[in-house]
Amino acid sequence: MSFLLHDSLNEIETAEMNSPHRVNGGGQSTSPLSRVTVLEEKLKIPLAEGLVSRPRLLELLERSIEQYGATLISGRAGTGKTTLAAEYARRARGSSWYTIEPADLDWREFSASFSASLFGTRRPPRAGDAFEADPAGISSFLAATFARLGRRKRKTPKLIVLDNVHHLFDAPWFGEFFRQLIVSLDENARLLMLCRSKPTAPLWRLRSKQMLNVIDENMLDLSEEEARAIGKMRGVANDISAASLKRSFGRIGTFLKYLPDVTGQ
Numbered sequence: 412m413s414f415l416l417h418d419s420l421n422e423i424e425t426a427e428m429n430s431p432h433r434v435n436g437g438g439q440s441t442s443p444l445s446r447v448t449v450l451e452e453k454l455k456i457p458l459a460e461g462l463v464s465r466p467r468l469l470e471l472l473e474r475s476i477e478q479y480g481a482t483l484i485s486g487r488a489g490t491g492k493t494t495l496a497a498e499y500a501r502r503a504r505g506s507s508w509y510t511i512e513p514a515d516l517d518w519r520e521f522s523a524s525f526s527a528s529l530f531g532t533r534r535p536p537r538a539g540d541a542f543e544a545d546p547a548g549i550s551s552f553l554a555a556t557f558a559r560l561g562r563r564k565r566k567t568p569k570l571i572v573l574d575n576v577h578h579l580f581d582a583p584w585f586g587e588f589f590r591q592l593i594v595s596l597d598e599n600a601r602l603l604m605l606c607r608s609k610p611t612a613p614l615w616r617l618r619s620k621q622m623l624n625v626i627d628e629n630m631l632d633l634s635e636e637e638a639r640a641i642g643k644m645r646g647v648a649n650d651i652s653a654a655s656l657k658r659s660f661g662r663i664g665t666f667l668k669y670l671p672d673v674t675g676q
Contacts, residue, residue, distance in 0.1 A: 465637060480600075484496065511575040512575065
């Protein structure tokens with residue numbers, strides 16, 4: 412099974428999360444404790460308040476992760492991709508999470524945080540932790556990472572989740588890292604990436620080799636059946652749910668804003 416990426420996705424929208432600044436408003440460097448706190452927040456699976464579970468999409472994601480080494484969910488803000496991935500990751504055994512931010516364009520920052528997400532270090536990344544951002548350095552970094560990951564005894568593959576991957580698209584090293592990361596996946600790991608727009612075209616050749624699967628925004632759209640079910644939970648008539656769905660253009664985040672909650676009144 413393969414899901415094709417729609418070519419008419421809009422441009423990246425404004426980032427939902429601020430970057431992890433290294434200086435405060437007065438121009439002073441942040442303390443090591445502050446940097447640790449920032450890192451820990453980036454590596455936590457998000458808590459989705461008012462979570463609306465979507466079994467249809469959880470099933471779709473489950474099939475993709477079982478059949479492919481890497482899965483990419485692409486959709487604009489408000490389509491529910493992070494909520495979906497967070498719910499799935501909490502159910503899966505051995506999940507890691509890394510919320511990527513604009514400051515992670517720096518290879519050393521990214522590679523150290525990526526390692527921290529996999530192996531649970533609590534200290535902030537340091538400049539000496541990473542290999543160089545060239546093909547040889549990236550290859551050595553990933554070889555060492557997956558060798559270490561493979562030494563861990565697991566009954567199920569580890570799920571590696573990278574949220575907000577679109578923040579890395581302009582990084583000169585991203586194309587090489589993306590390709591090598593997917594090629595490096597084995598029976599010990601599965602990769603799930605979330606982004607708001609598609610990477611550059613050459614990277615999608617990996618799809619033809621059945622290494623990468625894409626779940627696009629059209630598949631994330633809220634169906635009429637889902638809208639009615641959510642409306643029923645909130646004590647809302649079907650016609651109101653239908654009107655809210657039409658106004659939201661299928662984006663669940665917008666739909667929930669329009670939909671009244673009669674049960675909470």
